[in-house]
Amino acid sequence: xxxxxxxxxxxxxxxxxxxxxxxxxxxxxxxxxxxxxxxxxxxxxxxxxxxx
Amino acid sequence: xxxxxxxxxxxxxxxxxxxxxxxxxxxxxxxxxxxxxxxxxxxxxxxxxxxxxxxxxxxxxxxxxxxxxxxxxxxxxxxxxxxxxxxxxxxxxxxxxxxxxxxxxxxxxxxxxxxxxxxxxxxxxxxxxxxxxxxxxxxxxxxxxxxxxxxxxxxxxxxxxxxxxxxxxxxxxxxxxxxxxxxxxxxxxxxxxxxxxxxxxxxxxxxxxxxxxxxxxxxxxxxxxxxxxxxxxxxxxxxxxxxxxxxxxxxxxxxxxxxxxxxxxxxxxxxxxxxxxxxxxxxxxxxxxxxxxxxxxxxxxxxxxxxxxxxxxxxxxxxxxxxxxxxxxxxxxxxxxxxxxxxxxxxxxxxxxxx
Numbered sequence: 001x002x003x004x005x006x007x008x009x010x011x012x013x014x015x016x017x018x019x020x021x022x023x024x025x026x027x028x029x030x031x032x033x034x035x036x037x038x039x040x041x042x043x044x045x046x047x048x049x050x051x052x
Numbered sequence: 053x054x055x056x057x058x059x060x061x062x063x064x065x066x067x068x069x070x071x072x073x074x075x076x077x078x079x080x081x082x083x084x085x086x087x088x089x090x091x092x093x094x095x096x097x098x099x100x101x102x103x104x105x106x107x108x109x110x111x112x113x114x115x116x117x118x119x120x121x122x123x124x125x126x127x128x129x130x131x132x133x134x135x136x137x138x139x140x141x142x143x144x145x146x147x148x149x150x151x152x153x154x155x156x157x158x159x160x161x162x163x164x165x166x167x168x169x170x171x172x173x174x175x176x177x178x179x180x181x182x183x184x185x186x187x188x189x190x191x192x193x194x195x196x197x198x199x200x201x202x203x204x205x206x207x208x209x210x211x212x213x214x215x216x217x218x219x220x221x222x223x224x225x226x227x228x229x230x231x232x233x234x235x236x237x238x239x240x241x242x243x244x245x246x247x248x249x250x251x252x253x254x255x256x257x258x259x260x261x262x263x264x265x266x267x268x269x270x271x272x273x274x275x276x277x278x279x280x281x282x283x284x285x286x287x288x289x290x291x292x293x294x295x296x297x298x299x300x301x302x303x304x305x306x307x308x309x310x311x312x313x314x315x316x317x318x319x320x321x322x323x324x325x326x327x328x329x330x331x332x333x334x335x336x337x338x339x340x341x342x343x344x345x346x347x348x349x350x351x352x353x354x355x356x357x358x359x360x361x362x363x364x365x366x367x368x369x370x371x372x373x374x375x376x377x378x379x380x381x382x383x384x385x386x387x388x389x390x391x392x393x394x395x396x397x398x399x400x401x402x403x404x405x406x407x
Contacts, residue, residue: 008242009240009241009242010238010239010240010241011238011239011241011387012236012237012238012239013236013237013238013383014234014236014237015234015235015236015380015383016234017234020380022380022383027241036378036379037378037379037380037382037383037386038378038386040383041383041386041387041390045390
């Protein structure tokens with residue numbers, strides 16, 4: 001219903017069905033799995049550190 | 053106020069009122085700590101927002117009266133035009149040059165009155181997020197507004213994690229599947245948008261939807277949140293009998309769609325205006341459904357209001373530096389908090405430093 005455009009710098013986090021795990025994908029394409037959203041955001045926002 | 057206080061994000065658009073609330077009666081609201089008086093001009097009904105304090109002795113202009121398009125202060129008669137300029141004072145011809153109150157940029161759009169809080173030179177109406185369904189004749193909308201005695205961050209937190217529906221709103225809109233179903237979270241960093249989706253393939257139909265849609269079996273229930281920080285929150289809700297999906301061409305004629313809109317407008321510190329609206333694309337002419345959704349959603353909103361009032365009172369008694377514990381359901385709320393912190397930081401910078 002809105003005209004919200006996507007700017008390109010998008011972070012995605014999927015809670016994997018049937019598990020307690022989160023799977024994150026940084027805007028650079030790096031991926032990471034964690035069991036805690038705080039840890040996940042810490043990893044995500046540390047880009048580019050550890051995102052090789 | 054405790055350490056839970058979420059900083060205000062200036063240089064942003066906020067919903068000051070529903071368009072239908074503003075007329076020839078003066079309306080006072082406090083937005084990001086700034087008292088504002090709102091009204092419409094007599095001839096072309098243009099909305100006006102001025103600082104709600106007379107320059108003379110700080111009397112609230114919202115407790116004064118209109119003379120044509122001018123506000124006459126109810127205490128000593130200082131008179132202001134629509135730009136906030138004082139054009140008349142009692143007993144003398146000379147009006148001091150400094151006698152003016154601030155005027156605020158306003159935009160009337162989608163049945164909402166948006167106000168810019170910050171440097172007026174930076175106000176760009178193109179950046180206001182849209183909620184077109186609120187003014188679209190194909191949708192029927194019920195609205196309300198509840199003030200909450202709580203930090204606006206508590207309301208953002210509440211709305212970004214709908215698993216609370218199962219517990220706080222059980223028997224109304226919550227069923228076990230809401231809390232049990234994993235979410236996906238997407239953050240568009242530069243646009244300041246957080247999207248949280250929860251798609252339930254086979255869920256119980258809560259009374260809110262059973263009574264409004266007439267579905268009596270189990271449902272496919274999709275909840276797709278878009279939060280346009282700091283103010284506008286949209287929940288795109290799709291309800292259909294189990295297994296009924298959108299058509300291959302993207303149309304979705306066999307589902308019931310509800311747009312649940314919130315405008316989260318910080319008032320003074322520790323207080324927030326909770327503007328809520330429920331728009332539907334089914335039974336649009338059915339007055340009974342309209343009355344039901346208005347009453348039922350009000351009940352749901354008041355459950356949140358009471359819970360957040362209680363939560364704020366509780367947090368106010370907590371020692372500084374208390375700990376929280378976040379789990380998977382909080383992924384979107386954590387993203388929203390971070391974006392609000394960034395917007396607040398940007399809004400506090402000198403003008404030349406703002407992007």
